[in-house]
Amino acid sequence: MKKILGAFILFLAFTFNANAQDKAFKKVDVAVEAKKNASEMADYLKLNSTEVENFFHLFEYKFNVLNENLSEERKAELARIIDLKIRATLSPAQMEKLEKNTELLKKLTH
Template identity: 55%
Template sequence: MKNLLGALVLFLAFSMNASAQEKFRKVDEKVEAKTNLEALSQVIQLDAKLSQDLIGLFEYKYRTLNENLSAERKAELTRIIELKLRATLTPDQMLSIEKKEGLLKKLTN
């Protein structure tokens, strides 16, 4: 009886884990990075070098998000992406991004 109960518990645990993993959806990082860059280019002027750097940053973001991170790791990734954006862009460019409602959140999350 104990073996049957143990087997049932293990079965339920694995089936719950499998269904939780099915809900996670991976994205194509190159497509999503290009979408982020297009949204950003509508607000600020980007040169070729800056565009290339930002595409790399956004691809990194989506490649990392495709790893199905915990909430804490996602929050840390958001913070890191925002810090890298602030380090890459000028204060005036960041001000323009912050004025556009929801853009900074889209770029960092």
């Protein structure tokens, strides 16, 4: 009887621990967050409407992937990929201006 009670208590402890980890992750509204990122970037770099739309789709992709509760390693890889795509799209002058605003660049890539 003691073994059954002990196993039951361990089962409950692991169940509560697993639920606590699931609740810590919050999904975001993809469209809203992507629009925020694209508009902040557009305001800072004075982008045209086509560029804004392209970056909106990039950030939409980013938030869709981030909603999957990734490991830290995969998040770092996603940030690297987003950074490379931004660098490939912007002109050198625009990228230089964006690099000066490290806070915005980090927000856009992470």
